[in-house]
Amino acid sequence: MIPAINVLFAVVFAAGVFAIVMGLVPRQERADLSAIERIGGKGQIRRGAVAELEHRLEMARVDIGVDDFIVTSLGLAFLGGALGFLLSGVLLAAVLGAVGGGIADWVYLTSKAAQELEAYEDALPQVLARLISGAQMGGTFEAAAAQAAEFGPAICRQDWAYIAAQRASGVKPDDIFDEVAARRGSLLLTMIFELIIIQQRQGVGLSQTLQQIEEALRERVKVARRARSAMKGPMRELIVVCAMPFLVVAGVRVVAPGAAAVYSTLVGQFIIFIAWGIVITAFIIGYRSFSQGLREETDFG
Numbered sequence: 435m436i437p438a439i440n441v442l443f444a445v446v447f448a449a450g451v452f453a454i455v456m457g458l459v460p461r462q463e464r465a466d467l468s469a470i471e472r473i474g475g476k477g478q479i480r481r482g483a484v485a486e487l488e489h490r491l492e493m494a495r496v497d498i499g500v501d502d503f504i505v506t507s508l509g510l511a512f513l514g515g516a517l518g519f520l521l522s523g524v525l526l527a528a529v530l531g532a533v534g535g536g537i538a539d540w541v542y543l544t545s546k547a548a549q550e551l552e553a554y555e556d557a558l559p560q561v562l563a564r565l566i567s568g569a570q571m572g573g574t575f576e577a578a579a580a581q582a583a584e585f586g587p588a589i590c591r592q593d594w595a596y597i598a599a600q601r602a603s604g605v606k607p608d609d610i611f612d613e614v615a616a617r618r619g620s621l622l623l624t625m626i627f628e629l630i631i632i633q634q635r636q637g638v639g640l641s642q643t644l645q646q647i648e649e650a651l652r653e654r655v656k657v658a659r660r661a662r663s664a665m666k667g668p669m670r671e672l673i674v675v676c677a678m679p680f681l682v683v684a685g686v687r688v689v690a691p692g693a694a695a696v697y698s699t700l701v702g703q704f705i706i707f708i709a710w711g712i713v714i715t716a717f718i719i720g721y722r723s724f725s726q727g728l729r730e731e732t733d734f735g
Contacts, residue, residue, distance in 0.1 A: 494546040511536035521684040526707035534714055555622050557587035559652045569641040576601050665728045676717040
């Protein structure tokens with residue numbers, strides 16, 4: 435029978451190698467998005483920690499404030515620490531369980547924000563169709579915005595209702611668009627705003643301008659969907675592989691309590707601490723790498 439500690443090291447090594455190798459896979463060099471955005475005055479926005487968290491909560495459409503989110507993260511950290519101790523019986527493992535529990539809330543928030551952005555961008559072709567319809571009927575951008583606010587996709591109506599109300603109050607389109615673009619963080623939405631601004635400055639018909647990009651936008655959304663679909667498989671595999679070391683330790687304690695006695699020694703505790711720490715670090719590296727790769731594919735697919 436293979437000693438339990440050897441099984442643990444094998445699984446940890448596999449998880450670490452998988453995540454780190456996937457994170458270091460070279461990707462094709464792409465254009466600097468921030469440089470392109472700065473040409474149109476839409477450079478990357480630098481926020482403080484609290485402002486960035488508020489922005490992520492708004493993007494994820496989570497109906498809680500920063501204070502509530504932090505309290506929830508601390509609660510999950512406590513539960514993670516308790517679970518880590520129950521799985522291993524090791525106090526040092528409880529520390530890593532607390533770290534993992536706290537990280538889990540941030541991972542969920544990031545994932546939820548990405549899902550909401552995906553749904554938002556998938557709806558933009560319908561928004562564009564409504565803008566074209568409104569421009570054809572009313573002849574103005576204000577009429578187009580009102581059409582999108584009333585009949586556009588539900589996920590986008592709030593933004594266009596805000597845009598229509600601000601325009602009715604006499605606020606300049608540039609200022610309105612900057613506010614909404616910063617709130618949503620969508621490159622496709624920013625592109626639509628830029629084209630509308632160019633149209634207004636050059637005096638070209640709005641419906642004509644928007645019709646020229648409608649087909650390209652629909653194709654762009656299809657490309658983004660394919661990229662997200664292709665990335666879901668590796669993300670699931672990363673989660674499964676990195677979960678194995680935790681399950682193995684719990685399984686050994688149940689199936690072979692005598693072999694698991696090594697975990698109670700000082701050396702065993704440090705082994706668990708180092709092994710689980712490697713897995714958590716590998717997961718963070720892999721998750722960030724996959725997320726960055728997905729952003730690049732959906733930005734320049």
